[in-house]
Amino acid sequence: MSAPTTAAAGNAASPARGIAGNAPDATNFSDAKGPVAPERRERPLSRANLARTLATGYLPLLLATVVVAAPLAWMVLSSLKSPGEIITTDLTVLPRNPTLDNYAQAATTVPFARFFANSVIVTVVGSTIKCVLAVLTAYALVFVRFPFKRAIFLAILVALMVPPQVSVLPNYIFIAGLNGLNTYWGIILPGLGTAFGTFLLRQHFLTLPASILEAAEIDGAGHFRRLWQVVVPISGPSIATVTLVTIVGEWNDYIWPLIVTDRPEMMTLPVGLTLLANSDSTAQAWGVLMAGAVIVIIPILVIFAALQRFIVAGLTQGSVTG
Amino acid sequence: MASTMSALDSAGRRGRAGGSRARRDAWVFLALALPNLALIAFFTYRPLLVNMYYSTLDWTLGAMDATVVGFGNYVEFFTSPDAPAVLGATGIFTVATVGGSMVLGLLVAVSLNQKVPGRTLARSAVFAPYVLSGVGVGMVWLFIFDPVYGALSWVLRSVGMASPQWINDPKLSLVMVIIVYVWKNLGYCAVVYLAGLQSLPQDVMEAAALDGAGPLRRFFLVSFPLLSPTTFFLLITSLLSSLQAFDIIKIMTPTGNGTGTLIFEAYLQAFGAYNRAGYSAAISVVLFVLLLIMTGLQLRFVERKVHYA
Secondary structure (H helix, E strand, O other), X not given: OHHHHHHHHHHXXXXXXXXXXXXXXXXXXXXXXXXXXXXXXXXXXXXXXXXXXXXXXXXXHHHHHHHHHHHHHHHHHHHOOOHHHHOOOOOOOOOOOOOOHHHHHXXXXXXXXXXXXXXXXXXXXXXXXXXXXXXXXHHHHHHOOOOOHHHHHHHHHHHOOOOHHHHHHHHHHHHHHOOOOOOHHHHHHHHOOOHHHHHHHHHHHOOOOHHHHHHHHHOOOOHHHHHHHHHOHHHHHHHHHHHHHHHHHHHHOOHHHHHHOOOHHHOOHHHHHHHHHHOHHHOOOHHHHHHHHHHHHHHHHHHHHHHHHHHHHHHOOOOOOO | OHHHHHHHHHHHHHHOOHHHHHHHHHHHHHHHHHHHHXXXXXXXXXXXXXXXXXXXXXXXXXXXXXXXXXOHHXXXXXXXXXXXXXXXXXXXXXXXXXXXHHHHHHHHHHHHOOOOOOHHHHHHHHHHHHHOOHHHHHHHHHHHHOOOOOHHHHHHHHOOOOXXXXXXXXXXXXXXXXXXXXHHHHHHHHHHHHHHHHOOOHHHHHHHHHOOOOHHHHHHHHHHHHOHHHHHHHHHHHHHHHHOOOHHHHHHOOOOOOOOOHHHHHHHHHHOOOOEHHHHHHHHHHHHHHHHHHHHHHHHHHHHHHHHO
C-alpha cells in the first residue's frame, strides 16, 4: 500500500517535471520551487534514489505483470510437458523434452480442428454482420431524420445492459422450434443485434464535422454514398475498435453455443474445451487440457497484443467521456 | 448533434418540399436501422417478457404441456433452502469480486501512473486477461488449484503447508472462483482508474503538495475524492458484469458446488440435471429485476456525469 502511494507522490510533488522525467534541469526546477521536494532529488542517479525508484516504481509493476503472465506461461509450458512431468508432485518449470503429444491427444479425443473451424466461421460471419448492422444503425441515428430517435437510442442503451444470459431460455425454445439446434445460423442469429457497436459508433459519428456531410449533400450525394464514401472512410479507428471488440466477444462467447449445440461437430472452441474436460480419457489429464486451453486463448491473445490500443479503448469506452 | 441535424434539414428544405423529403428520410432510416432494431427487440427484449410468462408455469423443458402455477415458482424459490444458498452465493461472489477487483485495480493504477519506462507494456499485460476466454482461463486456474498436481499446492508444500481442498469444499470453491474472476477483471478496473488518475487536475495536486500534505493524505483527501465519478462508474459496471459471471463458474465447478449464483442456478435448473424451465425462468426474472435496479442507477449516473463535466 505505502509503496505505490509514495511513488505517486513523487510524481505529484513535482508536476513541473512533466514528461521530461529525470532530466536534470527539470529536477532542479522542481527543487527550487518548494520545500516539499525531498533533498534526495538533487542527485537523480544517486544509489538511494535508484533503489527507491526500483522499489516503488518497478516492483509493483513487475509484481502485477508476473501475477498476470505466470498462469498463462504455466499453461503453455504445461501443454508441452509429458504426462510424467505433470502427474508428479516434483514440479519442474520447463519441460525436459518439449513435445506436442498433448495437442495430438486433444485432437484425437475430440474434433479440435473442427471446433477451431466452427469458432472461425461463427466469429467471422457473426462479427461481419454485426459490424455492418452497427454502422448502418449508427448512421441512421445520427444523420437521417426520423421521429422517436431519442426513444430508439434509449432502448439501445438499455439493451446494452441486458445480459444475454437472461434471454437464453426463451431464445433456446425459439431456435429449437425452428430446428436451429446444432446449426451455424442457430448459433449466430440470436446474437446479431448489436447495441454495443451501435452505441460506440453513434458517439463517434456525432463528433464528425457537419460541414463535410453538407458538402457531400450539396454535391448531390445520397445517403448511401455519404455513408460509404464519406462517413466510413473517415471513421477507420472507431470501426476497427467495434470490429475487434466484437471479434473478441464472438470468439469467447460461451453460454449460448453451449446450450444450442450438443453434437461435437457443431461445437465452438470454448464448448469443445468443456467436452474435452468432461471426457473420461482426459479427466485429470492436465497436459491435454492445457493444450486445449492454449488453442482457445492464444488467438485472442495474439490479436490483443497486436491491436490492444483499439480493444482497450473500446472496452473502457464511457469511463471518461461519459 | 443538434447543429448537424439542423444544417442538413435546412439544406433539404432549400431543395424540395419538406413533406416528401421527410417521408423519404423515414424510409431510409428504416432500411438502415430496422434489421438491427428488430434483432435487438426480438432476441433481447422479447425474451424478458417471455421469461416472465414461463416463470408462471410448472413446465419441464421438452415437455409438450405445462401447468399454470402463478407465482408458485417464486414462492418455492423464496421459501426453499435454494433462496438463502443462491442469494448468499450471489451476494458473496458479487461483493468479493467487485470489491477485490476495484481495490486491487486502484493499487495497480496508482503504480501504473508513474513515469517509469515499461509501464505501457505493464498496462497491456494487466489488461490482457480481461479479453481472454473465461472457459480457457478457468481451465488453467483449475490446474493451478489442483490439490495434488497444481502449482499452488507445490508452492504451499514447499513452505510446509497442505493444499486446501479447493474443489471438494463448497466454501473454498466459491473462494476459488472469486480469485480467478478478480484476476481476470482487475486489469479493466486498473485501466479505467488509470485514465481517471491521469485526468486529475494537476493544479489541485500541486496546491496540496505546496500546502505540505504528505503522499498518503494527498491520496486519500485529494486524489481519491476527485476520482469518485470513476469509482461510481466502475462500481456499477463491475456489479453488472459480476451478476452475469458464468464461464469461469461453469468450467471450474460444473455442478455448482457452493457456487450456485443466480445466473448459474438458472442455467442448472433448465439445462443442468433438472430441466425445470419454469423454475429457471423465475430465477432469471429475479436476476433481471436486480439488473434493472443497477441499470437505473447507471442511467442516472450518465445524467449526473453530464452535469459534472
